[in-house]
Amino acid sequence: MLSIMLINAILCPTVPVTKPYVLWSNSSAVEGLPYWMRCGLKNGTEPITYKWEQESRSGLVTTLAETNQSLINIIINRNNTGWYRCLAKNEVNQERSDRSDWLDVLYGPDLPQVDVAAYSVTALGYSALEKGYVSLMCQASSNPPCQYTWFYNNSEIYTGSQLTITKLLRGNSGYYSCLAQNTQLNTRSKKTITLTVYYPPAGVPSCSIFPSNNYTNLALYCSWEGGYPPATLKWSPYVNGDNPQGLGNITRIQAGPDTANSSVFTCYGSHVALPTTQSCSTRTWLPYGEPQCSVYVTRNNEYLMLSCSWEGGFPLALLWWVSSSGDMQGTSEENSNILILRSGATNSGKAFVCHAKHPLIKESKQCVLKLEAPVLMTQRSVVSVYEGNDVQLTCILSKNYPAATDVTWYNNLKQNVGDTPNKYILQQAAAWSNLTVRETDSRIDSGQYWCSATNAVGGAEIPVLLVVMSKCPLKLMFISLNHIAAKHDL
Ligand SMILES: *[C@@H]1O[C@H](CO)[C@@H](O)[C@H](O)[C@H]1NC(C)=O
Ligand SMILES: *[C@@H]1O[C@H](CO)[C@@H](O)[C@H](O)[C@H]1NC(C)=O
Ligand SMILES: *[C@@H]1O[C@H](CO)[C@@H](O)[C@H](O)[C@H]1NC(C)=O
Ligand SMILES: *[C@@H]1O[C@H](CO)[C@@H](O)[C@H](O)[C@H]1NC(C)=O
Ligand SMILES: *[C@@H]1O[C@H](CO)[C@@H](O)[C@H](O)[C@H]1NC(C)=O
Numbered sequence: 001m002l003s004i005m006l007i008n009a010i011l012c013p014t015v016p017v018t019k020p021y022v023l024w025s026n027s028s029a030v031e032g033l034p035y036w037m038r039c040g041l042k043n044g045t046e047p048i049t050y051k052w053e054q055e056s057r058s059g060l061v062t063t064l065a066e067t068n069q070s071l072i073n074i075i076i077n078r079n080n081t082g083w084y085r086c087l088a089k090n091e092v093n094q095e096r097s098d099r100s101d102w103l104d105v106l107y108g109p110d111l112p113q114v115d116v117a118a119y120s121v122t123a124l125g126y127s128a129l130e131k132g133y134v135s136l137m138c139q140a141s142s143n144p145p146c147q148y149t150w151f152y153n154n155s156e157i158y159t160g161s162q163l164t165i166t167k168l169l170r171g172n173s174g175y176y177s178c179l180a181q182n183t184q185l186n187t188r189s190k191k192t193i194t195l196t197v198y199y200p201p202a203g204v205p206s207c208s209i210f211p212s213n214n215y216t217n218l219a220l221y222c223s224w225e226g227g228y229p230p231a232t233l234k235w236s237p238y239v240n241g242d243n244p245q246g247l248g249n250i251t252r253i254q255a256g257p258d259t260a261n262s263s264v265f266t267c268y269g270s271h272v273a274l275p276t277t278q279s280c281s282t283r284t285w286l287p288y289g290e291p292q293c294s295v296y297v298t299r300n301n302e303y304l305m306l307s308c309s310w311e312g313g314f315p316l317a318l319l320w321w322v323s324s325s326g327d328m329q330g331t332s333e334e335n336s337n338i339l340i341l342r343s344g345a346t347n348s349g350k351a352f353v354c355h356a357k358h359p360l361i362k363e364s365k366q367c368v369l370k371l372e373a374p375v376l377m378t379q380r381s382v383v384s385v386y387e388g389n390d391v392q393l394t395c396i397l398s399k400n401y402p403a404a405t406d407v408t409w410y411n412n413l414k415q416n417v418g419d420t421p422n423k424y425i426l427q428q429a430a431a432w433s434n435l436t437v438r439e440t441d442s443r444i445d446s447g448q449y450w451c452s453a454t455n456a457v458g459g460a461e462i463p464v465l466l467v468v469m470s471k472c473p474l475k476l477m478f479i480s481l482n483h484i485a486a487k488h489d490l
């Protein structure tokens, strides 16, 4: 046994390895493809081990592989770029090859990285302010270095890695894509980002106040729309609400009766794209005094128009009519309310109440109209006069709402005295009407006169007896007339 080995050693002596050399498929390789390298040897006795050393551009040497075969097969990647040496070693010696050529691995481009110098990053992408500046920087690893092209909404806009827009317009919002191309490998990759340009709403916020909750509360409304993102709005003094701030338009409810007359509320609006806050103000106020009730009658006493007004205020007050039975009449209206009724005796004695409610007062205010047919009275229902003198008959008007336009007198022949102006003189005021009969004549003017008044809800008339005594009176007649006078003239 020992002798066989000895003979072997003598007949087949271990041949030292000669200096190896590097052989490979190509000095230029593409990442991801198979690649082989061989450590070539002229001579040397097996077993021989091989070690592959890789040297980077910076001089760092690493071991790629250690194997007992001269050929290695790898799937190449960019980390394989470098110079190579192989070492061959057997029982008696080891030899190192010269440094190989540079192995250039072509790769990429990887997915580009886009760096944005802008206002902020949101979940949806990037945002920048109108009139501001944005810079989009695109980088992708690639060998050889890649070419960059920028697209906006799929249209090509720029060639180069850095896209800069110095004065943004709101129309610049959209999709920006960076396309990186490795022209040697004819490969490409693309990254898209979303850019949103923020712009403020035009002008200033607008403020208003509406009645709410049946005219018991104030709804403060502030709106400033049109910007992106929506402007932030806030009422001051702080008005109750779950959230004091809101976006675009806000409504906050303020308890009405707790609010002082002439209180001013200000709405402040702010927007990221504006350096300063904008505002609007509004004042709530209560109309002065009390609601005013009045009545108008249309021609021929056909209709009654009950008018109620309590003008002014902000917001306007609400007015509505209620009848004596408590039912609401017609509709409720702001500022003034006219209720139209058909004339007629059925309305006589009825009261109509106008209610006026404004948010700044707790209880509604009221005014009342009571409709009444005229009531006539006279001071003396029998008037006597000596023939040849003038005499005055009096009629007193009470109640009478709406006021009768005219009181009419009828003479002893039931003729309207207005038809003979020379004979009669009429004097009239709101509460009375006096008829003067001129130059009385006992044969013509004695008799029953009538005073008559009519308004939209009824009419009345009363008699007045005129006794004209002749200068040489009949005694009997005089006595009997005196008797009548005593009876009526109380
Ligand atoms: C080496 O690789 C490059 C690109 O990878 C190719 O163009 C060239 O033809 C290759 N050379 C040989 C000799 O195969
Ligand atoms: C290898 O070495 C042996 C012994 O030294 C020698 O006989 C043989 O010719 C060599 N072979 C080559 C190819 O050089
Ligand atoms: C080479 O190494 C492998 C393991 O790495 C081993 O299985 C094989 O037997 C070795 N071949 C020789 C010829 O030594
Ligand atoms: C190349 O090397 C780097 C650093 O060691 C490593 O992070 C990367 O994964 C390697 N790339 C590949 C393709 O193996
Ligand atoms: C670009 O696309 C965005 C999103 O679809 C769109 O809002 C914008 O109007 C487009 N811009 C142009 C100029 O078409």
Ligand SMILES: *[C@@H]1O[C@H](CO)[C@@H](O)[C@H](O)[C@H]1NC(C)=O
Pocket (backbone or CB within 6 Å): 214, 357, 364
């Ligand atoms: C609103 O107020 C009036 C008077 O205060 C009342 O008659 C009416 O029922 C109220 N309406 C509602 C919806 O509360």
Ligand SMILES: *[C@@H]1O[C@H](CO)[C@@H](O)[C@H](O)[C@H]1NC(C)=O
Pocket (backbone or CB within 6 Å): 223, 225, 247, 248, 249
């Ligand atoms: C107020 O803003 C909301 C959304 O916040 C919108 O739906 C509504 O239409 C706006 N109202 C008015 C009057 O603009």
Ligand SMILES: *[C@@H]1O[C@H](CO)[C@@H](O)[C@H](O)[C@H]1NC(C)=O
Pocket (backbone or CB within 6 Å): 261, 262, 285, 286, 287, 288, 289
């Ligand atoms: C409320 O204030 C306004 C002026 O701010 C005034 O004109 C109005 O008369 C006031 N109302 C009452 C009821 O005092």
Ligand SMILES: *[C@@H]1O[C@H](CO)[C@@H](O)[C@H](O)[C@H]1NC(C)=O
Pocket (backbone or CB within 6 Å): 379, 394, 427, 432, 433, 434
């Ligand atoms: C009309 O009569 C009333 C009641 O008698 C009286 O008060 C008034 O002064 C009279 N008017 C004229 C102008 O005489």
